[in-house]
Amino acid sequence: xxxxxxxxxxxxxxxxxxxxxxxxxxxxxxxxxxxxxxxxxxxxxxxxxxxxxxxxxxxxxxxxxxxxxxxxxxxxxxxxxxxxxxxxxxxxxxxxxxxxxxxxxxxxxxxxxxxxxxxxxxxxxxxxxxxxxxxxxxxxxxxxxxxxxxxxxxxxxxxxxxxxxxxxxxxxxxxxxxxxxxxxxxxxxxxxxxxxxxxxxxxxxxxxxxxxxxxxxxxxxxxxxxxxxxxxxxxxxxxxxxxxxxxxxxxxxxxxxxxxxxxxxxxxxxxxxxxxxxxxxxxxxxxxxxxxxxxxxxxxxxxxxxxxxxxxxxxxxxxxxxxxxxxxxxxxxxxxxxxxxxxxxxxxxxxxxxxxxx
Numbered sequence: 001x002x003x004x005x006x007x008x009x010x011x012x013x014x015x016x017x018x019x020x021x022x023x024x025x026x027x028x029x030x031x032x033x034x035x036x037x038x039x040x041x042x043x044x045x046x047x048x049x050x051x052x053x054x055x056x057x058x059x060x061x062x063x064x065x066x067x068x069x070x071x072x073x074x075x076x077x078x079x080x081x082x083x084x085x086x087x088x089x090x091x092x093x094x095x096x097x098x099x100x101x102x103x104x105x106x107x108x109x110x111x112x113x114x115x116x117x118x119x120x121x122x123x124x125x126x127x128x129x130x131x132x133x134x135x136x137x138x139x140x141x142x143x144x145x146x147x148x149x150x151x152x153x154x155x156x157x158x159x160x161x162x163x164x165x166x167x168x169x170x171x172x173x174x175x176x177x178x179x180x181x182x183x184x185x186x187x188x189x190x191x192x193x194x195x196x197x198x199x200x201x202x203x204x205x206x207x208x209x210x211x212x213x214x215x216x217x218x219x220x221x222x223x224x225x226x227x228x229x230x231x232x233x234x235x236x237x238x239x240x241x242x243x244x245x246x247x248x249x250x251x252x253x254x255x256x257x258x259x260x261x262x263x264x265x266x267x268x269x270x271x272x273x274x275x276x277x278x279x280x281x282x283x284x285x286x287x288x289x290x291x292x293x294x295x296x297x298x299x300x301x302x303x304x305x306x307x308x309x310x311x312x313x314x315x316x317x318x319x320x321x322x323x324x325x326x327x328x329x330x331x332x333x334x335x336x337x338x339x340x341x342x343x344x345x346x347x348x349x350x351x352x353x354x355x356x357x358x
Contacts (some may be wrong), residue, residue, distance in 0.1 A: 004334040005357040012333050012355060013038055015347055016050045020092075022350045023062040024069035029092045036094040040126045041333040044323025047193030048126035049335075051342055053094075055196070056123060060148050060258050066269070067092055067122040073099065082111035085249075086118045090270060093124035097143070097273065101130045104277035105139055112282030118273035119250040123148045128184030128320070130275070131170030135180035140278040141170045146246045146271045150254040152188045152227045155236035158215050160226040161254050163271075164188045165242035170317075172280065176299040182317035187239035188227040195221045200338050246272040332358055 013034050020030035037050035061067030071091035078085055084103060088096045100116040107114025124130070127143045134141035147163030154162055168184040189209035198205060199221035212218040213225040229235035243254055251257070252268035260269045280294060288297040306313055327333055335343070335355075344354035 003336055005337060005340060006330045006332040006334055007340065007355045008332050008358055009038055009042075011353065012041070012050070012343075015343060015352055015355060016054070018350055018352045019050075019054055019346055020057075023057065025062070025092060026070050029069065029095045032095040032098055033092055036098075036125055036129055038333060039129050041335065042324055042327045043129075043132075043320040044327075044334070045126050045128070045320070046197050047191045051339060052193045052196065053125050054346065056125075056148060061092075061122055065260070066090065066148075066258060082107050082114050084116045086116060088118050088121040088273075090120055090122055093122045093271075093273075096121055097124035097127075097130050097275075100273065100275045101134050101141065101143075101277065104141070104275045105134060105137065108139060108277045108279040108282070112279050114277050116273075116275045117249045118275075120268070120270045121145070121273050123271055124273060126184075127166050127168035128170070128182050128317075131168045131184070132180055132182045132317070132320070133170075134277055135170035135172045135182065136174065138172045138280070139170075140172065140280060140283075142276040143168050143274060144242045144245060145273045146242050146251055146254070146257065147186075147192075148271060149258040151192055152229055152239055153211065153215075154240070155229055155233045162187075162229070162236075162239045162243060163254065163257070164191055164227060165239045166191075167238060167242070173298065173302065175295050176302050177315060177318075179321035180317055181315055182320060184316075185230075187229055187235050187242070189230045189235075190227065192227065195224050195227075200342070201336065245274050249274065 016034040016037050017030040020033050033053060037053050041049040057067060062069055068090040071089040073091060073096060074087040074089060076085040076087060096118055100118060104114040104116050124145060131141035131143055144167050147165055150160050150163055152162040152164055153160050164186040166186045171181045173181045190205065204219040205221055207219060208217060208228060210218055210224040210227050212223045218224060229239050249272045251272040252270055256263045256267055256269050257271060258269060263269050284294050292300060340355050347354035
């Protein structure tokens with residue numbers, strides 16, 4: 001943590017909320033965008049905190065019509081009681097996502113399972129934040145989305161026709177390990193937000209993560225033109241899944257998404273979301289060995305996996321849980337000096353107080 005400085009969350013939230021309001025977002029939308037950004041920073045998510053969110057909004061959102069401040073969600077009629085389909089009408093993605101996960105939980109409480117598919121959306125940033133919250137409330141949750149742009153080259157290909165397309169799972173394991181297991185990743189080797197963070201810090205990419213404009217591998221974040229899928233054909237398949245989900249929901253052609261100037265009349269350029277929540281009781285077979293309860297059985301399974309000499313192994317979500325403890329112990333959010341400088345440039349632009357280390 002020697003590279004990080006602590007800033008007040010109150011000051012951070014005031015600045016980020018002011019930035020959203022300056023772009024025309026409602027007070028509620030600004031609060032939701034700020035909430036997700038702060039939670040990302042609190043959990044050590046360097047790639048999807050406020051700087052990424054506001055940069056994305058500037059390039060593809062409120063400044064260009066890709067996101068519409070104050071838009072209202074339309075619920076499309078469906079014959080399936082545990083499912084809903086929403087037209088987000090390009091509303092701020094974080095606002096839509098918080099509402100969608102809450103609605104999925106309501107449906108899961110009633111039907112055992114709930115899902116919400118969202119069309120005409122704008123990127124919701126850190127998917128892990130939504131499923132983590134659901135897991136902390138006692139539910140199994142999943143989400144995927146299509147990214148703002150197609151920036152990933154398919155396995156064996158040469159042109160980017162896929163998004164970085166994250167998958168996020170959250171499981172309620174607090175009683176077993178003290179935090180929710182959260183598996184959350186972009187399906188590229190690195191997220192584009194990571195490329196931007198490394199460029200900001202003057203650091204290099206790992207090898208075989210990205211290519212330049214000529215399709216040649218590069219570790220220079222300033223030279224990156226497209227990204228590569230993680231795990232070769234396996235990561236590529238997971239990346240492709242999001243595009244196919246989007247195809248079923250109503251998503252636009254990947255190479256047109258986020259690029260309205262390229263889209264012919266009648267084509268869409270928006271992204272899609274998918275949310276899925278399960279009540280744990282809905283999948284319980286009630287036949288746990290040794291008379292264990294579902295919760296006790298989960299704890300026993302984890303103890304077996306991480307026994308036998310595997311005790312040092314890391315659980316998905318553990319790094320985030322540890323970062324959260326450090327943030328809370330420090331009484332604020334952690335950023336590098338370069339990040340604070342960028343926040344203060346933003347503050348100067350909109351005429352509000354900047355951030356100072358505490």
